[in-house]
Amino acid sequence: MLQINNLEVVYSDIILVLRGISLTVSDRSIIAFLGSNGAGKTTTLKAISGLLEYEDGEIKKGAIEFDGRPIHKMDPQEIVRLGITQVPEGRRVFAELTVEENIRVGSHTRRDGKAVVARDYERIFGYFPILRERRRLQAGFCSGGEQQMLAIARALMARPSLMMLDEPSLGLAPLLVGEIFGMIRRINEEEQVSILLVEQNAVMALAVSSTATSWRAGRSSSTAPARSSSETRTCGSSTSA
Numbered sequence: 001m002l003q004i005n006n007l008e009v010v011y012s013d014i015i016l017v018l019r020g021i022s023l024t025v026s027d028r029s030i031i032a033f034l035g036s037n038g039a040g041k042t043t044t045l046k047a048i049s050g051l052l053e054y055e056d057g058e059i060k061k062g063a064i065e066f067d068g069r070p071i072h073k074m075d076p077q078e079i080v081r082l083g084i085t086q087v088p089e090g091r092r093v094f095a096e097l098t099v100e101e102n103i104r105v106g107s108h109t110r111r112d113g114k115a116v117v118a119r120d121y122e123r124i125f126g127y128f129p130i131l132r133e134r135r136r137l138q139a140g141f142c143s144g145g146e147q148q149m150l151a152i153a154r155a156l157m158a159r160p161s162l163m164m165l166d167e168p169s170l171g172l173a174p175l176l177v178g179e180i181f182g183m184i185r186r187i188n189e190e191e192q193v194s195i196l197l198v199e200q201n202a203v204m205a206l207a208v209s210s211t212a213t214s215w216r217a218g219r220s221s222s223t224a225p226a227r228s229s230s231e232t233r234t235c236g237s238s239t240s241a
């Protein structure tokens with residue numbers, strides 16, 4: 001489904017952050033990226049979603065293909081329309097908008113009509129009943145866990161086939177992290193969405209994913225099956241760091 005080959009990314013023309021990253025995400029799988037702070041996880045997600053240009057970042061080498069089509073020269077909206085959405089690091093909900101408005105923002109790239117969007121909106125509350133209760137509240141007044149759920153709900157409204165989550169457990173209590181990872185797994189199964197999960201929380205990430213890749217300093221250093229599963233897949237070529 002997603003294939004990254006030998007990706008190199010620089011910021012401001014000089015800072016080399018990714019050096020030859022390769023990986024594969026298969027249909028309906030959950031892949032975990034583990035890596036310490038600064039390893040290049042967020043940079044990789046931004047390269048996939050087309051957001052690098054807003055940070056003066058550039059893909060210098062390599063290719064990203066989605067369903068066989070090169071996407072590394074496409075703009076972010078086009079990439080969302082192809083079915084890739086990102087749940088950003090730090091949630092980035094619109095604090096002044098209500099929960100409901102935040103969720104609706106997620107559907108702005110869709111062209112399949114109001115009725116379908118309205119049905120999805122209702123269905124998504126099935127995963128996050130607390131958001132239904134909070135729907136008229138300004139997102140800025142929601143708890144960290146609720147904001148994380150909101151960021152996921154917003155991403156789902158784009159009807160992705162691949163959802164990328166950047167450190168969803170950051171700053172949340174362990175119990176809540178377990179709950180959110182349970183939701184991610186349910187979404188993977190019921191919505192048939194592939195998940196690319198970036199995490200520093202290795203224990204949790206390994207519990208939900210089928211394959212894990214760990215990174216150091218812009219290279220993938222090891223790849224291994226995570227939870228025992230018939231769906232286990234390997235991620236690209238790994239390089240010794």
Ligand SMILES: Nc1ncnc2c1ncn2[C@@H]1O[C@H](COP(=O)(O)OP(=O)(O)O)[C@@H](O)[C@H]1O
Nearest residue numbers: 011015017036037038039040041042043044055
């Ligand atoms: N906009 C930017 N300009 C220059 N350097 C950046 C920028 N964003 C990230 N970096 C650098 O790239 C490296 C990888 O960052 P990042 O992808 O955010 O890592 P991670 O998400 O794994 O913590 C870090 O050394 C960071 O300082």
Ligand SMILES: [Mg+2]
Nearest residue numbers: 041042043089
């Ligand atoms: Mg990051």
